[in-house]
Amino acid sequence: MPVEIPKEKWPGSVLTVTLGALPSEGGTRKRVVTVGGETTLPFLHFEGEIPNPPVVAIEIKDRKPDDWSPLLLEAWKDVIDDPAQWAAAAEAAGADLIVLALSLTNRNGEPTTPEEAVANVKAVLGATGLPLIVLGPGQAEVDNTLLVAVSEATKGERLALGICEDKNYRTIVATAMANGHLVIARTPMDVNLAKQLNILISDMGLPLNCILMDPTTGALGYGIEYGYSVMERLRLAALQGDKMTQLPMIVTPGFEAWKAKESKVGEGVPKAWGDWLSRAINWETLTALTLIEAGADIVVLRHPESVKRVKAAIEELMAAKTLVS
Amino acid sequence: MTVHRVTFNHRAEPVTVKSGTLITEAAKLAGIDIHQPCGGQGRCGRCIVQVTEGKVRLRSSLRLSAEDLSLGYCLACQAVIEGDISVLIPEQERIERRLVTDRTAVEVEPPPTYAPNQQTLKRYFLTLEPPDYEDQTDDLSRLLTQLRVDLGFEEVEIPITLLKKIGTVLREGNWRVTIFLDVVPCRNGVPHVRMVEIFPEHCEDDSPIWGAAIDIGTTTVTLWLVDLWTGVIHAQVAEYNAQIRRGEDVISRIIYADKDGGLQELQELVVGTINQLVEVACKRVKHYEVKPNDILKVTVAANTTMMHLFLGVPPSYIRLAPFIPTFSQAPILRAQEIGLKINPHAIVDCLPGVASYVGADITAGVLSAGMDDTDKLTLFLDVGTNGEMVLGSKEWLVTCACSAGPAFEGAGVRDGMRATDGAIEEVWINSETYEPDYRVIGGGKPRGICGSGLISLLAEMFMTGVIDKAGNLNANLPTPRIREGEHGMEYVVAWGSETQHGRDIVVTRVDIDNLLRAKAAIYAGFLVLAQSVGVPLEETEQVLIGGSFGKYLNIEKSIQIGLLPDLPWEKFHFLGNTAVKGAYYALLTHESRERIREIAAKMTYIELSADNAFYEAFMSAMFLPHTEILRFPSVMEAIRSLRTPQ
Numbered sequence: 017m018p019v020e021i022p023k024e025k026w027p028g029s030v031l032t033v034t035l036g037a038l039p040s041e042g043g044t045r046k047r048v049v050t051v052g053g054e055t056t057l058p059f060l061h062f063e064g065e066i067p068n069p070p071v072v073a074i075e076i077k078d079r080k081p082d083d084w085s086p087l088l089l090e091a092w093k094d095v096i097d098d099p100a101q102w103a104a105a106a107e108a109a110g111a112d113l114i115v116l117a118l119s120l121t122n123r124n125g126e127p128t129t130p131e132e133a134v135a136n137v138k139a140v141l142g143a144t145g146l147p148l149i150v151l152g153p154g155q156a157e158v159d160n161t162l163l164v165a166v167s168e169a170t171k172g173e174r175l176a177l178g179i180c181e182d183k184n185y186r187t188i189v190a191t192a193m194a195n196g197h198l199v200i201a202r203t204p205m206d207v208n209l210a211k212q213l214n215i216l217i218s219d220m221g222l223p224l225n226c227i228l229m230d231p232t233t234g235a236l237g238y239g240i241e242y243g244y245s246v247m248e249r250l251r252l253a254a255l256q257g258d259k260m261t262q263l264p265m266i267v268t269p270g271f272e273a274w275k276a277k278e279s280k281v282g283e284g285v286p287k288a289w290g291d292w293l294s295r296a297i298n299w300e301t302l303t304a305l306t307l308i309e310a311g312a313d314i315v316v317l318r319h320p321e322s323v324k325r326v327k328a329a330i331e332e333l334m335a336a337k338t339l340v341s
Numbered sequence: 342m343t344v345h346r347v348t349f350n351h352r353a354e355p356v357t358v359k360s361g362t363l364i365t366e367a368a369k370l371a372g373i374d375i376h377q378p379c380g381g382q383g384r385c386g387r388c389i390v391q392v393t394e395g396k397v398r399l400r401s402s403l404r405l406s407a408e409d410l411s412l413g414y415c416l417a418c419q420a421v422i423e424g425d426i427s428v429l430i431p432e433q434e435r436i437e438r439r440l441v442t443d444r445t446a447v448e449v450e451p452p453p454t455y456a457p458n459q460q461t462l463k464r465y466f467l468t469l470e471p472p473d474y475e476d477q478t479d480d481l482s483r484l485l486t487q488l489r490v491d492l493g494f495e496e497v498e499i500p501i502t503l504l505k506k507i508g509t510v511l512r513e514g515n516w517r518v519t520i521f522l523d524v525v526p527c528r529n530g531v532p533h534v535r536m537v538e539i540f541p542e543h544c545e546d547d548s549p550i551w552g553a554a555i556d557i558g559t560t561t562v563t564l565w566l567v568d569l570w571t572g573v574i575h576a577q578v579a580e581y582n583a584q585i586r587r588g589e590d591v592i593s594r595i596i597y598a599d600k601d602g603g604l605q606e607l608q609e610l611v612v613g614t615i616n617q618l619v620e621v622a623c624k625r626v627k628h629y630e631v632k633p634n635d636i637l638k639v640t641v642a643a644n645t646t647m648m649h650l651f652l653g654v655p656p657s658y659i660r661l662a663p664f665i666p667t668f669s670q671a672p673i674l675r676a677q678e679i680g681l682k683i684n685p686h687a688i689v690d691c692l693p694g695v696a697s698y699v700g701a702d703i704t705a706g707v708l709s710a711g712m713d714d715t716d717k718l719t720l721f722l723d724v725g726t727n728g729e730m731v732l733g734s735k736e737w738l739v740t741c742a743c744s745a746g747p748a749f750e751g752a753g754v755r756d757g758m759r760a761t762d763g764a765i766e767e768v769w770i771n772s773e774t775y776e777p778d779y780r781v782i783g784g785g786k787p788r789g790i791c792g793s794g795l796i797s798l799l800a801e802m803f804m805t806g807v808i809d810k811a812g813n814l815n816a817n818l819p820t821p822r823i824r825e826g827e828h829g830m831e832y833v834v835a836w837g838s839e840t841q842h843g844r845d846i847v848v849t850r851v852d853i854d855n856l857l858r859a860k861a862a863i864y865a866g867f868l869v870l871a872q873s874v875g876v877p878l879e880e881t882e883q884v885l886i887g888g889s890f891g892k893y894l895n896i897e898k899s900i901q902i903g904l905l906p907d908l909p910w911e912k913f914h915f916l917g918n919t920a921v922k923g924a925y926y927a928l929l930t931h932e933s934r935e936r937i938r939e940i941a942a943k944m945t946y947i948e949l950s951a952d953n954a955f956y957e958a959f960m961s962a963m964f965l966p967h968t969e970i971l972r973f974p975s976v977m978e979a980i981r982s983l984r985t986p987q
Contacts, residue, residue, distance in 0.1 A: 182811050208960035211968050216809055260968075 036147025046145025130165030395426030514541025698742035705923025758789030887919030903966030
């Protein structure tokens with residue numbers, strides 16, 4: 017007897033969002049990245065469409081970071097003092113996108129100026145043909161100052177600017193609208209808060225297909241179940257037709273996993289934990305893959321080896337498509 | 342081009358305007374300034390004028406009753422001139438009076454089934470056989486025998502303090518006495534009889550029998566002095582609960598009660614407040630001379646914590662999971678047992694509650710609102726420090742309580758205050774200049790903002806874009822009123838030069854968050870109740886609002902901020918203090934008292950702290966008006982019409 021596979025017919029779908037603009041579109045990118053468009057839950061190819069595979073972004077900094085694991089500093093040691101070289105190396109390591117995180121201070125310990133931020137962003141854009149995400153240092157006022165300068169200096173590039181939060185989004189959204197960029201909306205692991213911020217941003221007039229949402233997550237062993245569940249519910253709501261949840265999701269497993277003791281600490285841990293480097297990479301890879309299964313469209317990673325493994329896994333998950341059909 | 346002539350206030354010189362001009366514009370031409378606090382959007386209703394001759398086309402008739410319209414009243418900012426007209430601009434205070442008429446409290450009448458002498462407290466005249474050398478029966482037995490022979494009461498409960506005086510009373514009255522008994526019918530047919538008072542001689546048989554209905558609120562204590570014989574209320578008095586100085590909300594009172602001597606102090610404070618009220622009420626009575634000692638029965642409604650404190654029962658466990666009170670129904674007590682300065686033997690009947698956070702004030706409120714006797718799906722709401730709510734009809738009732746915090750009572754907000762003289766009670770914001778206009782209770786200079794003022798302010802800030810849907814102040818607007826204050830962004834409602842104390846009256850980002858939390862908690866409560874029984878909230882047929890705060894709630898603004906569900910305004914009814922009214926009903930008829938018992942027994946209580954659905958609903962409601970905007974179609978429409986030029 018043939019087995020009938022039950023299929024859900026979802027009334028809604030995820031919006032497609034394109035990052036980066038080709039020269040013909042007013043930008044300078046050699047390629048653009050489109051995410052979203054799903055009409056079913058992650059990788060249920062038999063049920064609906066997954067037109068765009070999840071993509072991997074590599075996070076780089078505008079200078080050598082102070083608080084990163086020695087394992088990461090080792091992995092990028094040749095390029096870590098130069099964001100342009102770092103970006104090129106990241107592209108070579110297989111990144112689909114670059115995330116440039118601006119620092120609060122420059123390498124001399126002075127506050128990063130808008131001019132420095134713009135120079136670093138331009139250098140990165142010059143060194144890679146990939147689309148670019150630019151994140152402020154994470155302090156509302158500094159973020160606004162730096163991102164406005166970056167946004168104006170890169171008009172038309174379709175960068176994604178972040179982070180918009182419910183208490184600080186107006187300035188970033190306004191400058192993104194004025195200069196043809198996208199924004200990233202981050203909320204702390206709550207379906208309602210995510211929807212609310214999307215509403216606030218779209219109330220300002222930015223089209224929904226210019227917003228990526230970051231529902232925030234935790235690393236493996238540090239609340240990933242909670243993040244997973246929120247992402248799953250957001251995606252279910254999107255497929256059920258709730259417009260304010262239909263944005264592609266970006267998450268930062270690299271940041272989360274490399275905060276965990278298991279990745280950060282190499283000494284004074286139980287022997288049974290095994291080799292530090294492979295443990296750390298496993299931690300980042302498993303965190304990322306779990307979130308991809310929850311519906312992540314963009315995962316931001318830090319270690320080149322994790323990138324390789326996650327990309328391979330995505331390829332296999334997408335290949336299942338041909339098996340089904 | 343068509344032009345029309347417009348005459349104002351019977352002036353000789355009309356002004357000439359193009360067809361399609363608004364009355365406000367025409368008035369400006371005539372040199373008359375019509376006050377438009379909302380900036381001419383037809384929202385505030387302050388520019389009411391009367392068209393005495395000719396006709397105008399109304400863009401909106403919001404805020405006007407059918408009667409107003411038939412008299413030619415219209416909003417000057419919404420009235421389009423399409424012919425010659427004469428216009429009368431009323432005096433400002435007349436306008437205000439028109440706007441507040443919907444707020445007057447309803448007249449209180451005895452419950453429908455009331456008939457004189459229906460109450461349980463009864464007066465009887467007895468004539469006993471005097472004792473002699475032959476008949477050596479003791480006084481008490483003699484009295485009890487007479488009660489059995491005359492009235493058929495087999496058992497009568499007598500407090501020791503009455504026993505002490507019957508010997509003297511019987512002899513003073515020459516074996517003729519007036520006796521007051523509380524006779525409660527019981528299901529087994531044998532009534533429970535308690536002796537309350539005994540006087541020598543037979544008194545006039547239609548003189549008043551005094552009783553009192555009391556509602557002990559966390560903030561306010563209310564007392565009605567009633568003649569049980571006629572059912573007439575002779576005095577209504579209220580006073581702040583003296584416990585306030587030991588904590589503003591129930592939780593801080595419970596914590597205080599746990600301290601050494603705290604419980605006794607709180608008990609004495611609230612009893613003291615009631616004793617004061619009794620004195621005041623007695624003095625207020627016209628035509629009779631009433632002394633506190635004449636009061637023979639009281640019924641008491643209160644939230645569960647207040648009831649515990651009133652009786653001096655430790656309320657500690659109300660605060661601790663799983664939130665179990667010591668009692669829901671207190672035994673019948675005598676006034677002297679708890680220090681009430683009324684007749685020491687007076688019956689104190691504390692009404693039954695349901696749970697730790699749904700008390701007798703709610704069961705009494707449900708009764709007086711008639712909710713247990715209606716076919717209509719009804720939502721009953723009592724907003725105070727806590728928001729208690731009941732959904733249902735005569736078939737079923739579900740209830741819950743959510744901690745709204747004291748924001749709506751003016752506490753926990755920087756410039757918040759109670760609704761007394763000097764409180765800003767309503768605010769309008771001009772959507773072009775962002776300048777506010779406000780009304781102050783008592784008409785003088787403001788010194789703060791009360792709950793209704795805060796709701797109105799929040800709604801206006803939201804509708805005009807001063808804050809976004811998350812409550813963030815928009816710093817980019819061109820007004821000095823939005824500024825960086827000590828605790829983040831704030832909006833200046835009144836500059837120091839306009840206020841009583843010379844300081845600016847502001848609403849801060851923190852205040853806005855507190856208000857959002859308060860309104861979200863209440864709306865989330867509604868949703869959880871509705872979901873718990875699988876009824877869409879929109880199907881509610883009437884919303885009954887009790888509590889003293891309810892009297893001043895503006896429906897339109899409350900819907901705009903998502904505090905109340907988006908239902909047609911006519912479905913909302915303000916009932917004033919429903920708790921004291923329920924206590925009054927229970928004082929007057931045994932049937933009402935029984936119904937309160939049944940209400941308490943049949944209400945299903947939902948403890949929200951154990952309910953994930955509540956958290957979910959709460960987060961969703963922490964937005965203006967709500968994350969699910971489809972739940973608020975009228976607000977959606979209002980925003981749309983505001984943001985698109987007319």
